Amino acid sequence: MSLQALTYLFVGLSFTIYIAIAIWSRAKSTNDFYIAGKEVNPVANGMATAADWMSAASFISMAGLIAFLGKDGSVYLMGWTGGYVLLALLLAPYLRKFGKYTVPDFIGTRYYSKAARLVAIICLIFISFTYVAGQMRGVGIVFSRFLEVDINVGVVIGMLIVFFYAVLGGMKGITYTQVAQYCVLIFAYLVPAIFISILVTNNPIPQLGFGDQISGTSTYLLDRLDQISEELGFTAYTENSKTNIDIFFITAALMFGTAGLPHVIVRFFTVPKVSDARKSAGYALIFIALLYTTAPAVSAFAKMNFIDSVQEVEYESAPNWFKNWEDIGLIAWKDKNEDGVIDYYPGNALKGVKPKYTNERGKYNERVVSNDIDSSNLNEVYIDNDIMVLANPEIAKLPNWVIALVAAGALAAALSTAAGLLLVISASISHDLLKKMVMPKITEKQELLFARCSAAIAIFIAGLFGIYPPGFVAQVVAFAFGLAASTIFPVLFMGIFYKRLNKQGAIAGMLSGLISTSSYIIYFKFISPDLNNSNNWLFGISPEGFGFLGMIINFTIALIVSNFYSKPPNEIYQMIDDIRKP
Amino acid sequence: MKLTYWQLNLLILFILLSIWFLVSFGFGIIWSENLDQIKFGGFKLGFWFAQQGSIYFFVIIIFIYIFLMNKLDKKFYSNHQEKDKDKD
Numbered sequence: 001m002s003l004q005a006l007t008y009l010f011v012g013l014s015f016t017i018y019i020a021i022a023i024w025s026r027a028k029s030t031n032d033f034y035i036a037g038k039e040v041n042p043v044a045n046g047m048a049t050a051a052d053w054m055s056a057a058s059f060i061s062m063a064g065l066i067a068f069l070g071k072d073g074s075v076y077l078m079g080w081t082g083g084y085v086l087l088a089l090l091l092a093p094y095l096r097k098f099g100k101y102t103v104p105d106f107i108g109t110r111y112y113s114k115a116a117r118l119v120a121i122i123c124l125i126f127i128s129f130t131y132v133a134g135q136m137r138g139v140g141i142v143f144s145r146f147l148e149v150d151i152n153v154g155v156v157i158g159m160l161i162v163f164f165y166a167v168l169g170g171m172k173g174i175t176y177t178q179v180a181q182y183c184v185l186i187f188a189y190l191v192p193a194i195f196i197s198i199l200v201t202n203n204p205i206p207q208l209g210f211g212d213q214i215s216g217t218s219t220y221l222l223d224r225l226d227q228i229s230e231e232l233g234f235t236a237y238t239e240n241s242k243t244n245i246d247i248f249f250i251t252a253a254l255m256f257g258t259a260g261l262p263h264v265i266v267r268f269f270t271v272p273k274v275s276d277a278r279k280s281a282g283y284a285l286i287f288i289a290l291l292y293t294t295a296p297a298v299s300a301f302a303k304m305n306f307i308d309s310v311q312e313v314e315y316e317s318a319p320n321w322f323k324n325w326e327d328i329g330l331i332a333w334k335d336k337n338e339d340g341v342i343d344y345y346p347g348n349a350l351k352g353v354k355p356k357y358t359n360e361r362g363k364y365n366e367r368v369v370s371n372d373i374d375s376s377n378l379n380e381v382y383i384d385n386d387i388m389v390l391a392n393p394e395i396a397k398l399p400n401w402v403i404a405l406v407a408a409g410a411l412a413a414a415l416s417t418a419a420g421l422l423l424v425i426s427a428s429i430s431h432d433l434l435k436k437m438v439m440p441k442i443t444e445k446q447e448l449l450f451a452r453c454s455a456a457i458a459i460f461i462a463g464l465f466g467i468y469p470p471g472f473v474a475q476v477v478a479f480a481f482g483l484a485a486s487t488i489f490p491v492l493f494m495g496i497f498y499k500r501l502n503k504q505g506a507i508a509g510m511l512s513g514l515i516s517t518s519s520y521i522i523y524f525k526f527i528s529p530d531l532n533n534s535n536n537w538l539f540g541i542s543p544e545g546f547g548f549l550g551m552i553i554n555f556t557i558a559l560i561v562s563n564f565y566s567k568p569p570n571e572i573y574q575m576i577d578d579i580r581k582p
Numbered sequence: 583m584k585l586t587y588w589q590l591n592l593l594i595l596f597i598l599l600s601i602w603f604l605v606s607f608g609f610g611i612i613w614s615e616n617l618d619q620i621k622f623g624g625f626k627l628g629f630w631f632a633q634q635g636s637i638y639f640f641v642i643i644i645f646i647y648i649f650l651m652n653k654l655d656k657k658f659y660s661n662h663q664e665k666d667k668d669k670d
Contacts, residue, residue, distance in 0.1 A: 074633050081640050082640055211622075211625040211630070222626075238618070238626055240614075240615075247611050251607065278651060282641070282647075285640060285644055286641055293634055296634065581587070581659070582655045
């Protein structure tokens with residue numbers, strides 16, 4: 001069977017499973033819709049959490065990012081897993097004991113304040129939409145490369161599928177589809193990784209293979225990578241190029257941000273008991289770790305294969321995948337020294353980084369780009385990080401069914417995360433905004449209807465993001481984590497561990513975290529991007545890591561302001577005592 | 583002096599979070615380059631902690647936490663039924 005037929009088969013099959021599950025697990029009450037009736041088994045919830053968590057970015061982009069960043073890429077590995085320790089130990093069990101539906105529910109009740117609830121809703125909606133935009137772009141890329149349909153058609157198909165199971169099944173439908181999606185995505189991630197590991201090092205376990213010797217030689221893979229990186233003028237693969245303080249702050253911002261992400265927290269509301277909330281955080285991390293420990297191995301293999309197969313190769317005899325991805329728009333080649341040979345070196349090949357393709361073809365039939373040449377370096381190749389995972393099976397010449405599997409896996413990763421986020425958005429609108437603030441008199445049935453409507457609207461908006469992708473998606477991901485770390489995490493943490501914190505303190509804290517973090521990021525990412533380098537950063541902290549400083553500001557302001565106002569009412573003390581018991 | 587359920591809980595959190603900090607921020611970042619002097623197989627130790635080891639430790643930390651808390655729950659609340667289930 002051809003690659004395209006196989007891809008249609010795999011993707012079609014997986015989509016059928018998702019729809020069947022959605023029909024089987026329809027939501028009948030708001031309890032079902034928001035938190036799956038609190039009857040999800042902790043292992044299943046762990047899988048669903050893992051699928052919810054591992055987005056198109058984790059599946060498609062992360063390994064590529066690490067391949068180019070080398071050891072600096074560790075911030076993502078530690079940051080996006082270490083947050084689960086904080087979640088399991090500091091938040092999940094207590095929030096489950098609290099026993100309501102949403103994160104703003106907890107903040108509004110604990111700080112006895114509608115204003116606090118509103119600030120939480122605003123942060124939550126912003127964080128979730130930021131995230132969704134990235135997922136829909138992932139769906140578009142996969143469809144256009146592997147199914148050869150228009151990106152927009154791909155996004156619409158993705159929207160319809162998510163619409164079907166999110167609107168119909170709510171949290172219940174999403175949870176059980178996510179279990180299936182986890183299985184698809186992890187299988188699709190591990191199979192090519194294992195193949196390539198055997199190919200490169202003869203070791204079937206990628207986690208070990210990447211510390212092993214290249215097959216047929218006595219050179220260790222990582223030593224060879226260090227060597228070729230340095231020969232070409234890059235920093236050695238296993239050494240940092242960022243400063244320690246920046247790495248420290250970025251890792252911390254990602255960890256605390258993870259623990260403050262509403263769509264992850266809400267997963268722990270769906271299990272029957274407090275002890276199950278702890279257990280499912282543990283299982284979630286096992287399932288996540290399976291992918292996250294494989295990813296750096298994939299990065300190392302991919303980087304070596306990539307350099308070996310294109311460096312100083314004549315364009316005309318370059319492998320097919322190079323030209324396929326050039327056609328999609330994720331690779332560009334500009335023959336600076338006009339020798340017809342691909343030269344890959346440090347630095348940006350093109351001014352403005354992203355290629356602007358024209359309709360013309362060049363001397364060697366390459367796509368002509370209209371960017372000015374960046375003549376400060378010798379690099380001729382632009383590569384989008386995303387292709388490292390997507391093209392990896394092709395680069396390693398694996399069979400077609402493996403490539404088709406990767407397509408189905410990438411779609412599973414993107415759709416599962418999108419659905420989880422859309423649910424959080426719809427719950428915060430129908431439950432927190434409408435039911436709890438604007439019109440408290442609506443019945444449960446009406447609320448359920450509103451929940452479905454807001455899910456539908458959220459999907460529509462997310463689809464628009466996919467079709468008209470805002471150019472700033474990559475920049476705003478730092479924003480989502482920074483905000484989660486600097487607004488939501490501190491008030492949840494102090495809400496449980498510090499009884500004396502009153503509503504004035506919490507609101508002042510959230511606002512100071514929100515304002516400081518967003519102004520720092522907006523300043524360096526949007527207003528003066530040319531000043532965005534370590535000479536201008538506060539204490540050498542990049543915008544990606546500022547969320548951690550924003551969190552410290554939040555804590556400080558909250559504690560100071562809290563002392564000027566009276567204690568929280570006695571009911572709140574009792575409530576906290578109650579959630580501290582298992 | 584006998585510690586209460588909450589005090590023991592805080593003690594467990596303090597110990598486990600110290601390990602969490604040590605394996606990630608400590609071994610993976612602050613002392614990573616010093617640990618890189620030690621090699622096992624093809625891995626430099628600091629690099630291994632940053633890209634592999636810290637994640638394994640995170641999983642272990644959560645499961646130790648689950649184990650300790652279940653024991654603690656049993657010791658202090660064994661007479662209570664799980665009344666939480668139908669709370670709302």
